[in-house]
Amino acid sequence: MKRFERIVNYAIADRIIIINPFDLVAPIHKPKNLKSDYGCDLQTVKPMPYNHIFTEYYVKRPNGELWNDVWFENELCIMYAAVDDVLSQSIFAVLIADELNLTDKVLIFDLAWVQHQLVDRYSDINGQHYRFSDNLYRFEHTNHYCEFCDEMETEIRDNLEFAVKSSGAKILIFDNLPDKCEFAYQMMQILINLKKKYGLSVLCLVRTPKRDMSVPIEYSEYTGSMALIDFCDSAVVIGKSSRGKSVRYVKQIKSRNNKIEYGSDNVVLYNIVKEDGIYLRFDFNGHGTERDHLVKTRKKNRQK
Numbered sequence: 001m002k003r004f005e006r007i008v009n010y011a012i013a014d015r016i017i018i019i020n021p022f023d024l025v026a027p028i029h030k031p032k033n034l035k036s037d038y039g040c041d042l043q044t045v046k047p048m049p050y051n052h053i054f055t056e057y058y059v060k061r062p063n064g065e066l067w068n069d070v071w072f073e074n075e076l077c078i079m080y081a082a083v084d085d086v087l088s089q090s091i092f093a094v095l096i097a098d099e100l101n102l103t104d105k106v107l108i109f110d111l112a113w114v115q116h117q118l119v120d121r122y123s124d125i126n127g128q129h130y131r132f133s134d135n136l137y138r139f140e141h142t143n144h145y146c147e148f149c150d151e152m153e154t155e156i157r158d159n160l161e162f163a164v165k166s167s168g169a170k171i172l173i174f175d176n177l178p179d180k181c182e183f184a185y186q187m188m189q190i191l192i193n194l195k196k197k198y199g200l201s202v203l204c205l206v207r208t209p210k211r212d213m214s215v216p217i218e219y220s221e222y223t224g225s226m227a228l229i230d231f232c233d234s235a236v237v238i239g240k241s242s243r244g245k246s247v248r249y250v251k252q253i254k255s256r257n258n259k260i261e262y263g264s265d266n267v268v269l270y271n272i273v274k275e276d277g278i279y280l281r282f283d284f285n286g287h288g289t290e291r292d293h294l295v296k297t298r299k300k301n302r303q304k
Helices: 002-011 052-059 083-100 115-121 150-167 182-198
Strands: 065-067 076-082 106-110 136-140 171-178 201-208 234-240 247-255 267-275 279-288
Touching (some): 076 083, 083 106, 083 201, 083 267, 106 150, 171 182
Parallel strands (some): 076 234, 106 171
């Protein structure tokens, strides 16, 4: 707090400047070669005139859309799904990646699936397989540790940074993390650090406990201690529908920079299909209301 007061006094010496205390990540006078825990150079804080935000805005236009008015360039978006539906979450993420890599390099950093599982998804019994763009990269990380530890964190961080640098990708999909635990919390810090260092756009898949399908999805379910939603710019949830095993709906629960387009009254509907027998994907099926896809509970009438 004393350091913050010194910086504020320094800033207002000759004019009024507003400073966000959360941006004060390093002292004004930094030692040479000062490194963060992640090996990045710490930046010197330099107060800027408030009018600088307009100059910066016109030099660097707002981020372009990546996916469906939900995820934008240089943002971190979280896609939630219940632990019993992580397969559909991964299928949907690959569909998004497949659409994006027509023009951009996309990297999927995979903690969840192994090679033969992916082959089953994207091929038929005769060995015919779907042809992905050469702009789509995948790094399969094999976990060598039984539980979260510093060595595991370091190994994943180093492999992740290596994969980003060697692929040249600016779009990263991280598959996947558990919600509300120390491991996920630390990984999210690493993702944010790499996003800033390399100018990445990040989609992070997060699995949550199995939920009651009769209850609407609410933002409050994803808040709390070590909640990852606090770190992201936007968030969506894949919900299982009562209308069929292959039916899913996507609901938007957070948007830091834009209005929420896909709330309870306008969820996005999909059917899971295997196109041409080789491509397991989400097939768009319009929009609807969330209540139409919830499990209906029966009220028992008691006779007196």
